[in-house]
Amino acid sequence: MTDDRYGSDVLAGFRQQRGPAPIPTLAIEKGLVLEETGTGFVGAIVSYANGLIELEGRKGEVRTFSVQAGFMVDGATVRLVKPTPGAAPVLRSASGSVAVTDHTARVALPSRIFVEGRHDAELVEKVWGHDLRVEGVVVEYLEGIDDLEALLAAFGPGPGRKAGVLVDHLVPGSKESRIAEAVARGPFREHVLVVGHPFIDIWQAVKPQRLGIAAWPVIPRGTDWKHGICEALGLPHDDQADIARAWQRILGRVDSFADLEPELLGRVEQLIDFVTA
Numbered sequence: 001m002t003d004d005r006y007g008s009d010v011l012a013g014f015r016q017q018r019g020p021a022p023i024p025t026l027a028i029e030k031g032l033v034l035e036e037t038g039t040g041f042v043g044a045i046v047s048y049a050n051g052l053i054e055l056e057g058r059k060g061e062v063r064t065f066s067v068q069a070g071f072m073v074d075g076a077t078v079r080l081v082k083p084t085p086g087a088a089p090v091l092r093s094a095s096g097s098v099a100v101t102d103h104t105a106r107v108a109l110p111s112r113i114f115v116e117g118r119h120d121a122e123l124v125e126k127v128w129g130h131d132l133r134v135e136g137v138v139v140e141y142l143e144g145i146d147d148l149e150a151l152l153a154a155f156g157p158g159p160g161r162k163a164g165v166l167v168d169h170l171v172p173g174s175k176e177s178r179i180a181e182a183v184a185r186g187p188f189r190e191h192v193l194v195v196g197h198p199f200i201d202i203w204q205a206v207k208p209q210r211l212g213i214a215a216w217p218v219i220p221r222g223t224d225w226k227h228g229i230c231e232a233l234g235l236p237h238d239d240q241a242d243i244a245r246a247w248q249r250i251l252g253r254v255d256s257f258a259d260l261e262p263e264l265l266g267r268v269e270q271l272i273d274f275v276t277a
Contacts, residue, residue: 170196
């Protein structure tokens, strides 16, 4: 049994937590994106003075909070502390990690991260692209996972050649969970990690508030999900070109990890750690 620091997952073990986990501290810095837990407001720090911080939201609105309020970064609770006097500002990537500005191009690792489709790959690139280039990790898309075992066999996972797989709708009893469980029992189990998020499609991993809606519409069974979403949002949905334009509109609302649901954030970070360990 192991402790999953990325959160619950249908294939992950667990152990009972003994006492509350300590809350990590984070120095206040301009540009740091926070989510205030009491209101759900998300914004970047634009000023700090007298125990108060100002957060600017994506539409330019500015709200003031006490540094003692509850905040989250990357879906995890943090406690804000005063910045160190004279400390240089920290540049961060869209994923919230410290940006590396002086690295040279790195040869891609033999290990890979596989995602289900083009939209998954584009979202991962937009938020984690900097981190992946620094680490030399390539992301490929599979166009579905029905033949995942055969695809992995063709890839040939092994020592120093790991495969991380991100799966949509990985919930107990689903087709996806059965495929993941088969891989976990298969011959490549030591060198393959399959994790997933609970959403029907990667679109749902974008927080609905970023689109100006309270929640993603519920689409009746038997209706193509993406066509149904476009219709519910009042977007054209006659052909695949319309679906592609709708996705680009959704993707355009994503600037950083703060625009995504925690259920996706933890899974992608887990895969990056796995293939680079």
